[in-house]
Amino acid sequence: MSLVFNNYNGSIVTADQQVLRLNNRSFHYGDGLFESMRMIRGNLQFAGLHAKRLQMGMRALKxxxxxxxxxxxxxxKAKELANRNKAKNGRLRLTVFRDSDGLYTPEEQKFGYSIEWETLEDQQYTLNTKGLIMNVYEEMQKPVxxxxxLKTCNSLTYVLAGIFKQKHRLNDAFILNQHGFLCESISSNIFIKYNNILYTPALSExxxxxxxxxxxxxxxxxxSIQVTEAQINPxxxxxxxxxxxxxxxxxxxxxxxxxxxxxxxEHSRFxxxxxxxxxxxSF
Known part of the structure; x- marks a missing residue:
């Protein structure tokens, strides 16, 4: 297996190198957020949308x-890491954490970051050949x-939903919000076609x-496919x-x-x- 390189605060490190201190705030308090991104044929996809969401989250977290x-x-940074890993197709996880001492109250608001790399073979987005089997996870609902x-480092709802998925031999699970309406799945947003209209949970959900x-x-x-963001009963x-x-x-x-x-x-394939x-x- 070839050596994998990651980025930690601007330095290229091997994946097996230990770089986080035990008092890292993302470990202690979930004090951070992350972006999962895709590089295809050497190009980072939707960089503008990722940056917008990342900055929105960092601003919200002060x-x-x-x-x-x-x-x-x-x-x-994505291209630098791709070149170092000698690959053009991959998944990247950028984690941003508050790089500060302090207990619940941080002493500073500066940030640190890491970027993890995983090489992928596909040179495009691949629709699954076998459809997913899902059910609703009801034990814990997501607060609104x-x-x-935001994609924060506090992901316990998704972790417990993942354990539910594993226990019941599912491919994924639907997560409800605190009001009992559809919110998302373990790692994805949801789209539902009903009466030839696409529905997706609104951000307010x-x-x-x-x-x-x-x-x-x-x-x-x-x-020309109608899309409606809505409150959706499961x-x-x-x-x-x-x-x-x-x-x-x-x-x-x-x-x-x-x-x-x-x-x-039909719609998912199209x-x-x-x-x-x-x-x-774009190429």
Whole structure:
């Protein structure tokens, strides 16, 4: 296995090198946030949307100098890491943490960061050949507050949903918000086709402000597919014609079944093709 290189505060380090101190605030308090990004054929995808969401989150968490982490920074660091790993296709996780001493109250608001690299083979977004089997995770619901749309380092709801998924031999699980409405899945946003309209939970429902969510909504509207952001009762899963998930690294993934309900994958296949057409046009 070839050596993998990551980035820690601007220094290139090997993946097995220990760099975090035990008092790191992301470890102690979940005091940070992250971006999962995709590089395809040497180009970081949707860098502008990632930078916008990252800066929005850093501003909400009161970090100083958040404007430094703009699209130019993301592209530069991603290409540097891709070159060092001698790969053009990969998944990157950028984690930003408050780099400060202190207990619950930090002494400073400066940030540190890390970028982890995983090499991928695919040179485009690949629609899954086998549809996902899902169910609703009900044990813990996601709070709706000013942090809900951010990808923070506090991910216990998703971890417990992942354990539920594993226990019940599912491919993913639907997560509800505190009011009992559909929010998202373990690592993706949700789209539901019902009466030939695409619905996705509104940001006011507490879902992550997904980069691919926005890209897919833009693609749908561009191709005359009606999209509505809404409050969605989970009962619609028993009547929907189609359900699919979106995230920045995998693109679009279609859902085959929920309980005994089975779904088609017409829109997910169409939009996945359009996503790759858009990707090819950019080269």
């Amino acid at each position: 970090f100083d100098h958040y404007s430094v982490l703009d699209a130019v920074f993301l592209v530069e 507050n000013m942090l809900a749309n 507490g879902c992550i402000r997904g980069v691919m969510r926005q890209a897919v909504m833009d693609l749908a509207l561009k191709n 009962q619609i899963l028993n009547e929907a014609e189609e359900v699919f998930l979106t995230n920045a690294t995998r693109g679009i993934q279609w859902v085959l079944g929920f309980n005994r309900k089975r779904y088609f994958y 939009l996945s093709n359009k996503l790759n057409e858009q990707l090819n046009d």
